[in-house]
Amino acid sequence: MDGQPNPSRLRWLCRRGMLELDAWLARFLDVRYSQLPADQQTAFARLLDQDDMALFDWFTGEQEPPAEFRVVVDEIRTTRYPR
Amino acid sequence: MIPKRTFDAVIIGGGGAGLRAALQLSQANLKVALLSKVFPTRSHTVSAQGGITAALANVSEDNWHWHMYDTVKGSDYLGDQDAIEFMCRNALPAVYELEHMGLPFSRLDNGKIYQRPFGGQSKNYGGEQAIRTCAAADRTGHALLHTLYQRNIAARTQFFDEFFALDLVRDEEGYVLGVVALEIETGEPCLFESRATLLATGGACRIFRHSTNAHINTGDGLGMVLRAGLPLEDMEFWQFHPTGIPEVGSLISEGVRGEGGYLVNKDGEKFMKRYAPNALDLASRDVVARSIAQEIRAGRGCGEHGDYVHLKIEHLGAEKIKARLPGIRELSMQFAGADPITDPIPVTPTAHYMMGGIPSNMHGQVVAPVRTGPEEAVPGLYAVGECACVSVHGANRLGGNSLLDLVVFGRAAGQHMIEYLRENPFPRTLPEEQVDKALARLARWEKSKGSETVAGLRVEMQKIMQDHCGVYRTEALLKEGLELLDKVEARLPDAALSDQSKMFNTARLEALELENLTGHRPGYPGFRPGPHGKPRRPYPGRPSQAGRRPVAAPYPVFQGKRHPGLQAGAAEAADGGDLPAEGEDLLMMNPDRIVSIRVPPFVKPPSGDEGGQGGFFHAPVWQLLSNPPQPPFTKGGRTVRVQS
Numbered sequence: 017m018d019g020q021p022n023p024s025r026l027r028w029l030c031r032r033g034m035l036e037l038d039a040w041l042a043r044f045l046d047v048r049y050s051q052l053p054a055d056q057q058t059a060f061a062r063l064l065d066q067d068d069m070a071l072f073d074w075f076t077g078e079q080e081p082p083a084e085f086r087v088v089v090d091e092i093r094t095t096r097y098p099r
Numbered sequence: 100m101i102p103k104r105t106f107d108a109v110i111i112g113g114g115g116a117g118l119r120a121a122l123q124l125s126q127a128n129l130k131v132a133l134l135s136k137v138f139p140t141r142s143h144t145v146s147a148q149g150g151i152t153a154a155l156a157n158v159s160e161d162n163w164h165w166h167m168y169d170t171v172k173g174s175d176y177l178g179d180q181d182a183i184e185f186m187c188r189n190a191l192p193a194v195y196e197l198e199h200m201g202l203p204f205s206r207l208d209n210g211k212i213y214q215r216p217f218g219g220q221s222k223n224y225g226g227e228q229a230i231r232t233c234a235a236a237d238r239t240g241h242a243l244l245h246t247l248y249q250r251n252i253a254a255r256t257q258f259f260d261e262f263f264a265l266d267l268v269r270d271e272e273g274y275v276l277g278v279v280a281l282e283i284e285t286g287e288p289c290l291f292e293s294r295a296t297l298l299a300t301g302g303a304c305r306i307f308r309h310s311t312n313a314h315i316n317t318g319d320g321l322g323m324v325l326r327a328g329l330p331l332e333d334m335e336f337w338q339f340h341p342t343g344i345p346e347v348g349s350l351i352s353e354g355v356r357g358e359g360g361y362l363v364n365k366d367g368e369k370f371m372k373r374y375a376p377n378a379l380d381l382a383s384r385d386v387v388a389r390s391i392a393q394e395i396r397a398g399r400g401c402g403e404h405g406d407y408v409h410l411k412i413e414h415l416g417a418e419k420i421k422a423r424l425p426g427i428r429e430l431s432m433q434f435a436g437a438d439p440i441t442d443p444i445p446v447t448p449t450a451h452y453m454m455g456g457i458p459s460n461m462h463g464q465v466v467a468p469v470r471t472g473p474e475e476a477v478p479g480l481y482a483v484g485e486c487a488c489v490s491v492h493g494a495n496r497l498g499g500n501s502l503l504d505l506v507v508f509g510r511a512a513g514q515h516m517i518e519y520l521r522e523n524p525f526p527r528t529l530p531e532e533q534v535d536k537a538l539a540r541l542a543r544w545e546k547s548k549g550s551e552t553v554a555g556l557r558v559e560m561q562k563i564m565q566d567h568c569g570v571y572r573t574e575a576l577l578k579e580g581l582e583l584l585d586k587v588e589a590r591l592p593d594a595a596l597s598d599q600s601k602m603f604n605t606a607r608l609e610a611l612e613l614e615n616l617t618g619h620r621p622g623y624p625g626f627r628p629g630p631h632g633k634p635r636r637p638y639p640g641r642p643s644q645a646g647r648r649p650v651a652a653p654y655p656v657f658q659g660k661r662h663p664g665l666q667a668g669a670a671e672a673a674d675g676g677d678l679p680a681e682g683e684d685l686l687m688m689n690p691d692r693i694v695s696i697r698v699p700p701f702v703k704p705p706s707g708d709e710g711g712q713g714g715f716f717h718a719p720v721w722q723l724l725s726n727p728p729q730p731p732f733t734k735g736g737r738t739v740r741v742q743s
């Protein structure tokens with residue numbers, strides 16, 4: 017993928033096979049994504065290419081994500097919708 | 100004319116069902132296209148953790164007759180028994196076949212496939228717990244998808260990932276000749292022409308406000324079938340899980356209650372003692388779900404809108420919670436904002452599985468009263484998986500039977516399509532006006548103007564469905580719900596898209612999904628009202644025919660396809676006659692096969708359900724064993740979230 021990821025494409029790629037992933041990813045995209053620096057935005061786009069089960073294990077903290085995703089996974093885990 | 104691609108067969112859906120069917124066809128050297136709106140291995144099948152049921156007898160004594168018995172009974176005697184026999188019998192070769200394909204099943208010490216017990220599994224026709232569900236750790240669905248996907252690549256199935264199917268193309272004589280789809284990346288429509296088309300688009304639980312299903316489960320195949328002028332079957336049967344996190348829907352497994360968690364209402368009362376004095380919080384799924392729904396309806400729910408109850412585990416102590424329920428704690432903190440060490444977890448019944456769907460037979464052929472007969476095959480159209488209603492699950496699906504359904508009927512459908520293609524070697528003329536109709540639907544969204552939003556209408560619809568057609572149902576409630584749904588649907592033409600771009604326009608896809616959901620929403624038992632004030636279920640495990648009276652519906656609701664022995668007398672049964680009593684012989688299977696079975700005395704009404712509440716429709720029917728064993732599944736001493 018060249019340059020910045022297409023935001024519309026990202027929105028669709030956040031549709032996953034597991035409900036919790038949908039919830040985590042949509043929340044992150046709605047609230048946090050646009051505030052992140054470009055390198056983390058590209059990391060997020062790469063993260064979306066990963067397997068659902070891997071994402072689930074990383075987001076639940078069951079497993080440690082690879083170094084390149086650590087920051088963005090952490091952001092996803094800590095982002096909340098504003099009250 | 101839009102671009103056209105021609106194949107022997109088109110498969111819509113890349114979950115377990117679609118992949119299994121595609122494999123059968125590709126291995127027969129047919130030219131197969133598989134369309135999926137998301138990358139196939141991200142289909143909802145990936146969520147299935149529990150496993151796939153087959154009477155392999157690796158752990159406990161077992162045979163497929165017992166599996167069949169449990170499934171028939173689990174279906175509330177409303178499943179198609181020939182189809183159930185076919186499924187349970189073929190479960191063994193189906194699982195061994197997956198093993199040979201390389202599915203990494205967990206192993207017992209002796210090297211055989213690992214099996215775990217699930218509720219509703221019995222030995223000896225209703226005897227002690229059987230151990231029947233084959234598992235690949237807690238990710239069987241994931242393993243299944245990956246195995247089948249790799250096999251399809253090897254067999255040269257042509258994948259069209261991120262293609263959104265819009266509408267079937269059906270000619271005047273009723274032949275289905277392909278599908279109009281949208282390439283999500285470009286936003287351009289295209290036509291897939293094929294002599295046989297299979298729908299494997301998964302379930303529609305996103306029609307409810309609280310659901311355990313991924314957001315992609317919008318029942319697209321159902322909408323397509325209705326728009327093609329065909330009926331749906333058994334759409335009143337939805338399985339609810341009693342405890343999900345409100346709004347998000349994420350499951351809080353019964354393992355939590357197994358560990359000692361209990362439910363309270365807004366007054367802090369442990370209300371399960373009123374509904375199930377013995378089993379309490381460990382009562383079967385349907386009992387717990389209904390009890391929660393009752394509390395909520397009675398105004399004893401928690402929170403601003405009073406629409407959930409609390410599941411408390413603080414008393415277990417921080418250490419035990421951290422050690423044994425870390426996953427549950429994480430989900431609760433993530434999605435409910437509650438740390439169960441100090442706060443109760445908000446929970447509410449959440450839609451889990453759709454038993455109804457596109458009427459099909461055990462060859463996967465879509466059947467409907469198309470010409471003269473009540474159950475004729477629609478030429479060129481097939482359906483398998485959660486979107487189809489074969490019906491092997493009747494009024495209730497047993498854990499692990501869904502993955503089984505996907506592979507057994509996926510294979511059978513593929514096999515039948517091979518024959519069909521052989522018998523129908525020539526393409527038929529494509530009716531252009533059908534293609535235009537699909538394109539017009541797309542164009543309408545492109546030009547949409549108005550004050551309504553897709554998201555707003557979707558939320559309203561989901562809320563109406565949850566409140567009026569959820570676990571607790573009365574005729575009045577259903578009627579009211581339908582009126583409200585009609586009003587929402589009437590506003591749909593005023594909905595405008597927030598985004599009018601072409602590429603990856605998620606807003607447009609969501610609008611199309613909403614159309615698919617609203618298209619089939621009226622299939623609820625309001626059309627089949629039961630006798631009011633009378634107990635709907637004189638005792639459980641009975642053919643509860645009360646709910647099955649055909650009553651006018653705004654779209655054709657399919658009534659055929661039942662075992663004739665049980666069909667007959669349905670009307671009388673509705674009035675309470677014709678119901679075999681305890682100890683009486685109930686003709687359960689085909690007379691030339693397994694004969695009759697005594698209605699076992701252990702089938703007792705779940706406590707709290709005797710009172711003729713007049714409106715409960717069986718949502719999840721785990722009442723078969725009045726207290727089904729729900730062993731907490733543990734991994735390294737921790738209770739893990741294993742859902743079926």
Ligand SMILES: Cc1cc2nc3c(=O)[nH]c(=O)nc-3n(C[C@H](O)[C@H](O)[C@H](O)COP(=O)(O)OP(=O)(O)OC[C@H]3O[C@@H](n4cnc5c(N)ncnc54)[C@H](O)[C@@H]3O)c2cc1C
Binds near residue numbers: 135452498
């Ligand atoms: C949390 C959870 C746990 C479960 N655990 C178990 C279990 O342990 N055992 C068990 O047997 N069952 C289980 N189930 C049920 C089971 O997972 C599903 O019933 C089953 O996976 C459905 O498979 P499918 O192939 O029919 O559809 P899906 O896997 O949902 O696939 C649907 C496919 O259709 C495609 N599609 C949909 N609409 C369109 C469209 N318009 N255009 C193009 N493509 C489209 C999608 O992209 C997808 O590829 C579980 C369900 C849940 C929610």
